[in-house]
Amino acid sequence: MRKPELQRDLFPGALEMMILRTLKRQPLHGYALAQTIKRNSNDLLHIEEGSLYPALQRLLKSELVKAEWRTSSTNRRVRVYKLTAAGAKHLEDEVSRFERMLEGITRVLAPGES
Amino acid sequence: MNWFQRTFSRRRFRSELSEEIRAHLDEMTEELVASGLPPDEARAAARRQFGNVSLVEEDSRQVWRWPRIEDFVIDVRYGLRMLLKNPGFTVVAVLTLALGIGANTAMFSFAEAAWLRPWSGESPQQLAKILATTPQGPDGMFSFPDYQDLSAQVSAFEGIAAWSRHMKTLRIGADSQYVLDDLVSPNYFSILRVSPQLGRAFATDLVGNTPPVVIISDSLWKRAFHADPALVGKPVWLTGQSYTVIGIAPPHFHGLEPGVPTDLWLPATTEYASSELADRGDRDFELLARVRSGVSAGQARTELQTIGRRLAHTYPAVDKARDLALVTQPERLRDALVPVFLLMASVGLVMLICCANVAGLLLARAETRRSEVAVRLALGAGRLRLLRQLLTESFLLTASSALLGLLFAEWSFTLQPAFLPPSEFPLGLDLRLNPRVVAFTVLMSLVTVLVIGLVPALQALKPSLVPALKGDVSRGLASARRIALRDVLVVGEIALAVVLLTASGLLVRSLLSSHSIDLGFSTRKSLVFFDLVPGIAGYDAERSSALFAAAADQTTRLPGVIRSAFARRVLLSDSGGGATLPVAIPGITLPQGQQNIPIKFNAVGVGYFQTVGTRLLAGRAFSPADDSLSGSVVIISQAMSSQFWPGQDAIGRHILAAGKHRQIIGIVENAKINRIHEAPEPYMYLPFAQAPSTEGTLIVETAADTRPLVASVRNRLRDLDPNVPVTVRTLRYLMRQAFWEDQMAANFVVALALLGIFLGAVGLYAVIAFTVNQRRHEIGIRMALGAGYRNVLGMVMLQGLKLAASAAAIGLLASLVATRLLASALYGIKPTDPISFAASITLVFLVALLACYIPARRATRVDPMVALRYE
Numbered sequence: 001m002r003k004p005e006l007q008r009d010l011f012p013g014a015l016e017m018m019i020l021r022t023l024k025r026q027p028l029h030g031y032a033l034a035q036t037i038k039r040n041s042n043d044l045l046h047i048e049e050g051s052l053y054p055a056l057q058r059l060l061k062s063e064l065v066k067a068e069w070r071t072s073s074t075n076r077r078v079r080v081y082k083l084t085a086a087g088a089k090h091l092e093d094e095v096s097r098f099e100r101m102l103e104g105i106t107r108v109l110a111p112g113e114s
Numbered sequence: 115m116n117w118f119q120r121t122f123s124r125r126r127f128r129s130e131l132s133e134e135i136r137a138h139l140d141e142m143t144e145e146l147v148a149s150g151l152p153p154d155e156a157r158a159a160a161r162r163q164f165g166n167v168s169l170v171e172e173d174s175r176q177v178w179r180w181p182r183i184e185d186f187v188i189d190v191r192y193g194l195r196m197l198l199k200n201p202g203f204t205v206v207a208v209l210t211l212a213l214g215i216g217a218n219t220a221m222f223s224f225a226e227a228a229w230l231r232p233w234s235g236e237s238p239q240q241l242a243k244i245l246a247t248t249p250q251g252p253d254g255m256f257s258f259p260d261y262q263d264l265s266a267q268v269s270a271f272e273g274i275a276a277w278s279r280h281m282k283t284l285r286i287g288a289d290s291q292y293v294l295d296d297l298v299s300p301n302y303f304s305i306l307r308v309s310p311q312l313g314r315a316f317a318t319d320l321v322g323n324t325p326p327v328v329i330i331s332d333s334l335w336k337r338a339f340h341a342d343p344a345l346v347g348k349p350v351w352l353t354g355q356s357y358t359v360i361g362i363a364p365p366h367f368h369g370l371e372p373g374v375p376t377d378l379w380l381p382a383t384t385e386y387a388s389s390e391l392a393d394r395g396d397r398d399f400e401l402l403a404r405v406r407s408g409v410s411a412g413q414a415r416t417e418l419q420t421i422g423r424r425l426a427h428t429y430p431a432v433d434k435a436r437d438l439a440l441v442t443q444p445e446r447l448r449d450a451l452v453p454v455f456l457l458m459a460s461v462g463l464v465m466l467i468c469c470a471n472v473a474g475l476l477l478a479r480a481e482t483r484r485s486e487v488a489v490r491l492a493l494g495a496g497r498l499r500l501l502r503q504l505l506t507e508s509f510l511l512t513a514s515s516a517l518l519g520l521l522f523a524e525w526s527f528t529l530q531p532a533f534l535p536p537s538e539f540p541l542g543l544d545l546r547l548n549p550r551v552v553a554f555t556v557l558m559s560l561v562t563v564l565v566i567g568l569v570p571a572l573q574a575l576k577p578s579l580v581p582a583l584k585g586d587v588s589r590g591l592a593s594a595r596r597i598a599l600r601d602v603l604v605v606g607e608i609a610l611a612v613v614l615l616t617a618s619g620l621l622v623r624s625l626l627s628s629h630s631i632d633l634g635f636s637t638r639k640s641l642v643f644f645d646l647v648p649g650i651a652g653y654d655a656e657r658s659s660a661l662f663a664a665a666a667d668q669t670t671r672l673p674g675v676i677r678s679a680f681a682r683r684v685l686l687s688d689s690g691g692g693a694t695l696p697v698a699i700p701g702i703t704l705p706q707g708q709q710n711i712p713i714k715f716n717a718v719g720v721g722y723f724q725t726v727g728t729r730l731l732a733g734r735a736f737s738p739a740d741d742s743l744s745g746s747v748v749i750i751s752q753a754m755s756s757q758f759w760p761g762q763d764a765i766g767r768h769i770l771a772a773g774k775h776r777q778i779i780g781i782v783e784n785a786k787i788n789r790i791h792e793a794p795e796p797y798m799y800l801p802f803a804q805a806p807s808t809e810g811t812l813i814v815e816t817a818a819d820t821r822p823l824v825a826s827v828r829n830r831l832r833d834l835d836p837n838v839p840v841t842v843r844t845l846r847y848l849m850r851q852a853f854w855e856d857q858m859a860a861n862f863v864v865a866l867a868l869l870g871i872f873l874g875a876v877g878l879y880a881v882i883a884f885t886v887n888q889r890r891h892e893i894g895i896r897m898a899l900g901a902g903y904r905n906v907l908g909m910v911m912l913q914g915l916k917l918a919a920s921a922a923a924i925g926l927l928a929s930l931v932a933t934r935l936l937a938s939a940l941y942g943i944k945p946t947d948p949i950s951f952a953a954s955i956t957l958v959f960l961v962a963l964l965a966c967y968i969p970a971r972r973a974t975r976v977d978p979m980v981a982l983r984y985e
Contacts, residue, residue, distance in 0.1 A: 029137075031137065031138045031141040050164045050166065050170035051165065053131070053134070053135065054170065054173035054174045054177055056174075057177035057178065061178060072137075074141065074144070077137065078134070
């Protein structure tokens with residue numbers, strides 16, 4: 001009876017994948033993470049920023065990321081999220097799975113060949 | 115990071131998450147302000163972009179939750195708080211549901227014990243009953259030789275058990291009591307796989323002249339022997355013979371006939387001489403077979419049919435046209451479906467009414483909670499989450515009702531004896547809250563949760579938020595229709611209660627007037643009946659007569675005894691007499707082909723009429739001179755006199771009873787023979803001495819308290835011969851037995867009527883409470899405009915009484931039709947008896963007044979200021 005975890009136009013796990021991908025580059029706190037994802041996706045994916053937090057909690061729970069409290073550049077106490085080894089491995093798997101899926105979809109959608 | 119720690123440091127987790135989100139919003143706001151937005155707008159924009167904060171928090175917390183348990187705990191805690199806040203509502207709702215659940219559970223346990231419970235014994239799915247299908251219908255009885263042939267020839271069965279129900283008297287000290295015994299094949303216990311709790315079962319090869327042994331039931335062991343473990347190995351006296359107890363059956367084994375528990379088991383092979391068991395035409399045994407494991411029912415059936423045909427072929431005289439059939443456990447259940455369904459459907463209807471009432475109560479409450487729900491929805495609570503919470507409340511309500519209902523049912527089992535006819539034996543089904551029954555109750559309760567909870571919960575979740583938040587409670591057309599349906603329901607319930615109340619009024623008044631029927635003997639006397647059966651102790655008619663004479667003589671001399679007499683049959687008892695003698699009456703022509711008239715009779719001793727209080731209308735009563743040597747005489751009933759000799763004197767005339775000339779010496783008033791409500795019919799009394807018998811009843815009229823006298827009469831009788839079984843009944847017991855049917859019908863309908871009026875009252879209460887809650891604002895305005903306590907009270911009560919009045923009108927009309935069906939069951943009272951009708955209507959109105967008064971008084975407590983401020 002959970003609320004839908006993501007916007008409907010994202011497939012399940014997409015948000016988590018983007019978070020992991022973003023955190024792979026550098027550890028970030030929530031707000032920065034949201035902005036980075038937004039920027040990198042050219043604002044195409046209209047995610048509510050709030051939906052980031054349940055996703056982060058899920059990743060924390062499955063120990064794909066870890067978090068610690070720090071003080072930010074703007075002198076705020078923030079929680080900074082960091083990829084774990086398991087997270088990196090998971091990301092690789094997910095990306096390759098995603099690529100295979102994308103390839104499949106592209107083939108089906110490609111015109112002509114049958 | 116450990117979810118366990120997380121869960122149990124929820125507060126810390128929550129504040130951390132809130133802090134994080136706050137930081138997020140702050141940061142975004144700052145950025146927006148930096149880009150030139152005014153701080154207020156920036157804050158709002160940040161929130162918009164972030165989404166629903168509380169939802170995000172809840173979803174984040176949800177991630178760490180142990181699946182839904184936490185939610186459930188919260189819902190339960192909240193639900194309990196809501197229920198405790200409204201104790202009146204909770205008590206009424208729980209009581210209503212508990213009555214419904216209790217009634218259904220009790221009925222189901224009855225159905226379970228009567229029809230659905232498998233045969234006693236282990237692995238009952240292997241057991242199957244053997245029947246013969248005959249042109250006259252199915253016949254479950256078999257002769258012992260047929261049984262033996264079957265047993266010897268079948269290979270599909272592990273074996274077949276046979277049993278035959280009989281009655282014996284068991285002597286314990288000076289007391290004799292009737293017991294029900296099953297004469298069984300020696301393999302009975304091993305086929306059923308029932309092991310005695312003490313001692314051993316019969317040896318399966320038990321035949322011939324071995325010393326008699328008996329296995330007694332747990333119930334008899336406790337009842338008659340105080341559960342004495344040393345009983346095994348000791349002798350008991352059964353019908354004048356000594357038997358050694360070899361075992362005590364386990365506690366829940368009552369034989370194979372539900373409702374008529376077996377007291378003891380005797381091996382048929384030693385009880386009867388082999389010559390007695392050899393009669394192939396004497397069908398006295400029922401058969402239960404255990405199918406060998408690995409053999410299908412179909413195979414077993416085929417083999418059985420083959421053997422059946424072989425038997426029919428070998429013994430055409432007795433076994434022709436008897437096909438053998440097998441009734442397995444599933445088939446037995448299938449046969450039981452129709453009665454079980456009918457029973458459960460009728461009591462299920464009661465449950466449905468209970469549910470409708472409680473749903474009404476919940477709906478009334480949902481009305482007051484609209485704004486609470488709206489606020490919670492507006493704050494971002496998920497509708498499903500709220501639905502679950504509202505259903506949790508229904509669940510709590512139902513769960514407590516189910517527990518109470520189970521208690522009700524358990525208690526109702528103790529009432530069983532009150533519903534059974536008075537009997538010498540402890541009759542009754544073995545009613546138990548076994549796993550099957552409890553599973554039924556749980557299942558029914560779960561359905562109940564949905565039935566009572568879903569409609570009000572959906573109703574509560576339906577409102578569009580804005581009007582509900584604004585406190586606008588004006589209703590649309592849809593809700594008007596809903597109220598109308600509820601009104602119809604309540605009117606129906608109350609109308610039904612009126613019908614039931616009227617019917618119970620009629621039945622109770624009929625019962626009362628039945629008690630004043632002239633029975634043809636005195637019911638005010640203090641009479642004790644001692645049944646003696648010397649025949650059981652091997653007496654012939656002649657020796658019996660001597661014993662009866664001695665008994666009467668000895669008893670009359672006891673202090674406290676006014677008089678006593680012997681009779682062959684006791685009036686109105688189960689031995690009251692269906693037995694007739696063929697009578698030919700000179701001068702009376704009979705229809706073609708009929709040679710004589712069957713007339714019921716009794717054989718009575720000297721002083722009988724005086725003892726029981728039957729008045730002599732003409733002629734004389736029997737005297738000691740009317741013995742076996744003197745001329746044969748008879749005393750006839752008034753009905754017999756007026757039927758055969760209308761307007762003439764019957765005294766001195768002769769009749770031919772069973773081929774013997776008898777002179778009519780007296781005429782007595784008509785007495786009831788078998789039933790209270792029977793019409794008078796011709797009846798004859800023969801002198802006891804001229805119609806000897808090996809059983810009889812000593813009727814003793816005593817001055818006052820019968821108890822000490824019973825003991826001294828018993829002692830005298832035991833001194834005469836301890837082997838003659840004696841059982842004692844009082845006139846009061848006989849009367850109870852005679853009125854049992856009427857009493858039960860009245861009890862049952864009165865109970866139904868009380869249930870009906872209770873449910874009707876709850877229904878009416880719910881409707882009125884609902885409208886009061888709905889009209890709070892209107893009432894507030896009225897009061898603000900000057901309406902007083904009386905006006906408001908009157909307005910609300912009027913609405914309820916209008917409903918009650920229309921229900922009463924419908925109920926009256928329905929009663930006029932329904933009670934016509936009762937006409938044949940009523941005595942001394944017309945089905946249109948105005949007192950019953952008036953009483954029923956009065957009671958309904960009184961209850962309706964009470965049901966309306968409670969919510970109406972609440973309406974008068976509306977504070978106009980509060981109600982108005984709300985607008």
